[in-house]
Amino acid sequence: xxxxxxxxxxxxxxxxxxxxxxxxxxxxxxxxxxxxxxxxxxxxxxxxxxxxxxxxxxxxxxxxxxxxxxxxxxxxxxxxxxxxxxxxxxxxxxxxxxxxxxxxxxxxxxxxxxxxxxxxxxxxxxxxxxxxxxxxxxxxxxxxxxxxxxxxxxxxxxxxxxxxxxxxxxxxxxxxxxxxxxxxxxxxxxxxxxxxxxxxxxxxxxxxxxxxxxxxxxxxxxxxxxxxxxxxxxxxxxxxxxxxxxxxxxxxxxxxxxxxxxxxxxxxxxxxxxxxxxxxxxxxxxxxxxxxxxxxxxxxxxxxxxxxxxxxxxxxxxxxxxxxxxxxxxxxxxxxxxxxxxxxxxxxxxxxxxxxxxxxxxxxxxxxxxxxxxxxxxxxxxxxxxxxxxxxxxxxxxxxxxxxxxxxxxxxxxxxxxxxxxxxxxxxxxxxxxxxxxxxxxxxxxxxxxxxxxxxxxxxxxxxxxxxxxxxxxxxxxxxxxxxxxxxxxxxxxxxxxxxxxxxxxxxxxxxxxxxxxxxxxxxxxxxxxxxxxxxxxxxxxxxxxxxxxxxxxxxxxxxxxxxxxxxxxxxxxxxxxxxxxxxxxxxxxxxxxxxxxxxxxxxxxxxxxxxxxxxxxxxxxxxxxxxxxxxxxxxxxxxxx
Numbered sequence: 001x002x003x004x005x006x007x008x009x010x011x012x013x014x015x016x017x018x019x020x021x022x023x024x025x026x027x028x029x030x031x032x033x034x035x036x037x038x039x040x041x042x043x044x045x046x047x048x049x050x051x052x053x054x055x056x057x058x059x060x061x062x063x064x065x066x067x068x069x070x071x072x073x074x075x076x077x078x079x080x081x082x083x084x085x086x087x088x089x090x091x092x093x094x095x096x097x098x099x100x101x102x103x104x105x106x107x108x109x110x111x112x113x114x115x116x117x118x119x120x121x122x123x124x125x126x127x128x129x130x131x132x133x134x135x136x137x138x139x140x141x142x143x144x145x146x147x148x149x150x151x152x153x154x155x156x157x158x159x160x161x162x163x164x165x166x167x168x169x170x171x172x173x174x175x176x177x178x179x180x181x182x183x184x185x186x187x188x189x190x191x192x193x194x195x196x197x198x199x200x201x202x203x204x205x206x207x208x209x210x211x212x213x214x215x216x217x218x219x220x221x222x223x224x225x226x227x228x229x230x231x232x233x234x235x236x237x238x239x240x241x242x243x244x245x246x247x248x249x250x251x252x253x254x255x256x257x258x259x260x261x262x263x264x265x266x267x268x269x270x271x272x273x274x275x276x277x278x279x280x281x282x283x284x285x286x287x288x289x290x291x292x293x294x295x296x297x298x299x300x301x302x303x304x305x306x307x308x309x310x311x312x313x314x315x316x317x318x319x320x321x322x323x324x325x326x327x328x329x330x331x332x333x334x335x336x337x338x339x340x341x342x343x344x345x346x347x348x349x350x351x352x353x354x355x356x357x358x359x360x361x362x363x364x365x366x367x368x369x370x371x372x373x374x375x376x377x378x379x380x381x382x383x384x385x386x387x388x389x390x391x392x393x394x395x396x397x398x399x400x401x402x403x404x405x406x407x408x409x410x411x412x413x414x415x416x417x418x419x420x421x422x423x424x425x426x427x428x429x430x431x432x433x434x435x436x437x438x439x440x441x442x443x444x445x446x447x448x449x450x451x452x453x454x455x456x457x458x459x460x461x462x463x464x465x466x467x468x469x470x471x472x473x474x475x476x477x478x479x480x481x482x483x484x485x486x487x488x489x490x491x492x493x494x495x496x497x498x499x500x501x502x503x504x505x506x507x508x509x510x511x512x513x514x515x516x517x518x519x520x521x522x523x524x525x526x527x528x529x530x531x532x533x534x535x536x537x538x539x540x541x542x543x544x545x546x547x548x549x550x551x552x553x554x555x556x557x558x559x560x561x562x563x564x565x566x567x568x569x570x571x572x573x574x575x576x577x578x579x580x581x582x583x584x585x586x587x588x589x590x591x592x593x594x595x596x597x598x599x600x601x602x603x604x605x606x607x608x609x610x611x612x613x614x615x616x617x618x619x620x621x622x623x624x625x626x627x628x629x630x631x632x633x634x635x636x637x638x639x640x641x642x
Contacts, residue, residue, distance in 0.1 A: 033248070071258050071271060072259065073233070074130040075129055081125075084121050091111065095573055095616065141320050228442065235448065253314070262312055265307060291441075323549055369506075374559055374606060380500070397524055397525075402532055416453065416455065417455040432446050432448045486500060518595065520627075563601055577593050596620050
């Protein structure tokens, strides 16, 4: 029987064995999938598979099994490949069958040639996804030093034989210093590199440095062509972009889906040589290739910069919180959920106290922030997204320290978050809406290309007087559409295409926001700390990591729970609403009913209840009454501002 090292370090040997035993049987591919599926179920074997999210690609052995947690940023056209092909020895005429699945380049022995006219050749089809790390992943997901869930195999990963990195010899402190000062890292690598005559092609280290995951969008490819844009949706993102080649059920995946894929890593240098030759050939004879040079460059980047993963297994992720089981439907997961539910009320009370302190003593705002953080679009009725709960937290001090720290706290609590500073400069010059580049035949990303359940904090306190240009107007409109309809209209030049999304939007502002929202909560600080920076920083440092983890589990878990309203409670709510209309026919509208039901839904879920009770309905009405009274009071103070 193959040992762990075989299926992890040399999965091709496993595939070859299954192929050889079932060469006349067309279901050999299914047996390969089943083999690896069973292997990954054994003794938490998924933890032994190195992840491209955590380990630089040059530390990984080529053609080994890897995993990658990613978002589908773009889908390329399907491609054809030789699923099975035959080679022949010109001297002995001996013929051998090979599989082409999971490979970029067909392989044959030194004395063999591929018989392109063989009757044994099977042409198959595969789909290529351009995948990037999940945009705006927080420390909760990314930092392996704090979370034991991350692959223990990282300590056992060996660098590739072609490169012996000096990086593992540095201490933790040196690593941190290198992260904070990239120029030092570059200097260290350049210091170890001996170049003659300034020939950069003779230097291995600078090239390897680039594969360690760029802090920006661009990398310099080895052939000195213009910088390669990795097409990350957000500025400053890190991590590898990968071409993920999918062989089965690719119709079940779509753009912006978050996947975890297990597959064979391909970083074959031959790919770069082949692609360069194709480009040179097409330049000499344009009729030979219909693809433009730019399209070839984008679709076939150097494998050292954009590695390929040939997928054996892929799954959509319900969530990306490593503290939760991947799937809540399994028996072990149900035990985890029931155990956590037993302490849920105390966790909620602690979280409410923590957020109340963060919001300067405002417990009502803290209540609504909890409801916002567990909200999610659970269904769509025609064009209306049900479950969205965008909150406008008005009354924020015009002090970037406060709003910045509120974002940092949210960043510590949720798996993915992004702070969008709403300045005239950002609105006029940022690329919010993804658009199709027909020259390169790819979808160019934008800030609003985010994964489901990302928390987007829009800081409007940064907004000053100024003029929005055409781009700025389009960006503000796109933000408004995202909040109202939970969709982004991607620009395909000749038409727009709707992409539904599920993004939690929190808007911080001084007065009422210029953007739409489902609920405006005016902040009423009960304490004014003399040193805001010190006060906000001390909040996070005072919380124990174990308590912080419970907050993280709480917020992620409650989003995934089902919820229902019994007929009896529905009838009681309807009767109550009729009475409310009788008592105040002018100010109580159908929109108020919808909003109160939404508050009641998330209030119930926040208490771990999956059905609406009379008690929660009355509490929701009370919260809404307090919120409206506060707005009315502020309106009287400031005129018609709110």
